[in-house]
Amino acid sequence: MKEEKVPFETMIFAGVTFKVINRHEAHTIIGDLTNFNNQKIYNVFEDTWRFPDYEENPIFLLAEDDVEMDSFEMDFSTDEHPDVFILGFIFKGDLNVAKLISSYDTDNSPALIVFGKTTAVNIALFGSIHYLGGGVQCDVLMGEYNHGELFVKGDVKAWLIHSDDMLMHFERFTDVEAIINVGRPDIMICSNVEGPEGLLTIENYFPSTHKLSDIVDDAFIDYSSYEDGILGNNYHKVFKEGLSILNYDKKDQYTYADFRNQFINMVNALSETEELKEEGKIIRNIGTTIYSFIPFDYEGMKYSQISEEISNGFDIRMRALWCHDTEEITLVLEYLYEDGNPKYQWANNETAPGIEMLCVKRAALKTFEILTAEVEEEEDDEDEREYTEYDSSFSLEEFTPQFGSYKLPDDLVKLYKFQQEYGSETYSECFGLLVTNDKTGIKTWSEEEEFYNSFIEFAGANGSGSSYAYWLVDDDLNNCPIVVFGDEGGIHVVAENIRKLIHLLTLDTEISVDFDYAYFYKDDEYYSENENKEAFHEWVKKEFNLDPIETNEEADAIVDQAKEKYKKKLNDFLTKFGIEIGEEDDE
Template sequence: MINEEKVPFETLEFAGVTFKVINRHAAHDIIGNLTNFNDEKIYNVFEDTWRFPDYEENPIFLLAEDDVEMDSFEMDFSTEEHPDVFILGFIFKGNLAVKKLISSFDTDNSPALIVLGETTSVNITLFGSVHYLGGGVQCDALLGEYNHGELFVKGDVTAWLIYSDDMLMHFERFTDVQAIISANRPDILICSNVADENGAVMTIENYFPSTHKLSDIVHDSFIEISDYGTEILGNNYHEDAFKQGLSILDYEKTEKYMYTNFRDQFIEIINVLSEQEFIGKISKESEGNEYSFIPFEYQGKKYSQISEDIANGFNIRLRALWCHDTEEITLLLEYLHEDGNPKYQWANNETAPGIEMFCVKCAVIKAFEVLTAATSEEEDNDEDETEYAEYDSSFSLEDFSVQFGNYAIPEDLLKLYEFEQEFSAETYSQCFGLTITNEKTGIKTWSEKEEFYNSFIEFAGANGSGSSYAYWVIDNDLKNCPIVVFGDEGGIHVVAENTRKLIHLLTLDTEISVDFDSAYFFKDEEYYEENENKEEFQQWVKKEFNLDPIETNEGTEEIVNEAKAKYKKRLNDFLISFDIEIGEDEE
């Protein structure tokens, strides 16, 4: 039995509102039975995870039993008056109306927002916990950010823009929504009622593809281009718009976000693609999706089809068909079985009201851009240099050398380059591959001071989530420089004294785990799957360096600890000099 926590006081004022202070048990009575759209319970306030930790002193929930109106609501774990409490979540039994902004605390961790009534605001941005809006929502923009967060919304949704950047967002229904945008893969889900073969109606939850690009609806001043060439929200939107209660939307872009000229645009797209010299189908892949243009005949009529197939487990196909004989346009959104046959299908013409067919129109325009993009060898190489998220072993040694500037590539790394050219990245050690990273974009996120980012040379991907290996340039000869890992979720750690030591670590055939406090290798034998060229790599390492393969996690610890003993303090002092926080394990 879990001991019931005492509350430090009865009420607490936050953002000008007096809340009732309650403990976990009282919060459980209110939110413990809230469910997602699969009838699974959402909250377990006793779970003792990063969401609801029990290691903090004075953990509390704040409860508003009546309707609440606020000017701005930016969640935090405590207040200036009571810095000793730890707010696990804010619970509103009634409606929540906020004039300017509702915002979570931090992308990694935030108090949970639970509203049982209706939620209204100009701008809402949520992350860092699992949030629940049970009575619907009205706003201009609703944003979800980063995979430490998740959102469930029940009831009517009225919003100009719903935008997700790597955060799952679940909705019961879109009542009046203008634009749905996922920055990368589909992360926004909507419930739909469909009939089975016997006519029984069931509710299913499907990923909803993007209906627009950001530039179709957001003011240009709030848009930036990512390292991968995609449109993202710039860092200025929060201070310049959200905190002021202003909209980031550009209401003068009606033609774009309403697709008012889509028919003429689609006919022009068909004409351009029809004039291309080809035999049969035009098809290209981009970012894992397939884009196609297919002319065909059906029942004596001539058609042209443009499509986008979203793979990677989503199995979504978006198609637009032009009948040359009747001049009719048909738009189709399909969710597919694994064998490629339709599971659910929505079809309509281009004049159909509502947002449902906007995603197909968006796919048509994206497909046209991909299918008509230049594909010269020189442009392909330029794309590889900027979009280096996926490993590609096809680059030349000359291209690989550019990132090293005036420094000579260590001989051991040259040998590894030659091995990888023969066997390919990620085939000999889990999630490892040499990369070209010329712009130091990732390192500059830590500090934009030239002295800092020029002290590192990235050269390889370290794991499947985006961490990278780099030389810490403390000597003119890189063979005397240690290897550090930059964690994709924080943390800069020494892992090897030199290139050869890193190559030895790779023989364990498992990716490095990196967090803010530490970096380590851990092979879980229960789930381990051997890389196809592991044996060839281990034999090569033995032949070239006379090193036996590492077979245990403890073997990697010895190498990492040796490097830490030699360089950790020096690296920490260097990082601190640039105001970069170090982890507890690194102090």
């Protein structure tokens, strides 16, 4: 790439004078930064949405000395210099911010790179790869959405680390009170373990140690969207004012001050249940997680164990054990091999310090809640309980397992929540998200494992049985195209990603699929509007700023873009498995 010129030498942002440098100069500063697997983090020449080369006047802003600010909310430009595009902010020294450090947007933001220590009351990062190389100290450190990623080296001192679908990597937790993952684990921590060749540093996903209500003030929690609650929108104003959303009066909750009595009471309560007396154990399988209560004898002593085991590629087991004979409580955090045997573990009693034991306490309390919840009666007709493309009754935990180790894109989760509110097939003709875990339909095309494991089916496409699936060309589903499997033949690329498919759905007509073609065509003479079409259009505009598609030609343009990018590659892949391609695809 030809070296870019900088439009001026210095620039003021948030009251601080930065040196303006181009991406070549930035590369000499950040190009060799590595993650905890010794892989380079930044490639400023990659020409992606993170570091695009299509913007005019792309620059980095560099602070060579320690910096103090009142508030630091990143943006791509300023009112004084609206024509520049800031790719990232680089601080060679410490960054001390009195109130808030925040990214620009969850979809895309300048990168934050700090070589020294980072200090603020609140830190909210997303939309790019961020690096804090000299440790961090704050009340709340938040990561949001899978367009972002964070690496922190050095000491971490924080009351709460909170991730909502964003990977966050930490070298060490020096003083951390609570860790909360929304949904599956996204927070990773390095640990030192004894291996065959001595001490090894390994990086593992870390489960939640608390639920939000244990440490966050109730005024900032929205319980309507997730079982443990999520942060509501009202926390933004408090962040900007440099105030805390935490409730320090909840110390007994977030320190688990009464855990011993709670655990003994839980064991006694579960031991008296009819299910335990009849079955000898209590087990619940929810999605990819197993919750259980199991009494057993070991070396002549009686134990009761409450445990949570997270599979789906995480392979984490948390066990709390009560020895009835010695009245001792043992807490165990284990990382497992694929066969279920422990790879390495941390074990101690309930009074031991260390955040590893907090996640086990959280697991025990959560498991008790699940095991004592009322169980819905099963239907007599099992066929009525099978999920189809017309069934909207499944939970997000039931929808997730078919994606294996892949993270659900935020756009797909948003669509799931919309469908839960309005119902399948009520907002776009014959479309509905579905649960399918056995790949039965895809296997009719080829029984070869490489083939059927290259797709994730997730939605019904039309009234005759065609279905939409991700084609797994990338580890990030945001970068994977959507294909349609025709019920009477034909596998075709439809959209570059899930957002493009959502845009196509605004035409409110089912896709037509045959061996040669896949296309959207709305015949105005026979068209009948879906009952929730308008609500869907308003939602798409609000969430993605996309106007509804009004013509077949607009739909064709989106499909053609996807075909131009992926059709040949898909054809080559299909022919590899002896699958015939249509006339259009053979052109």
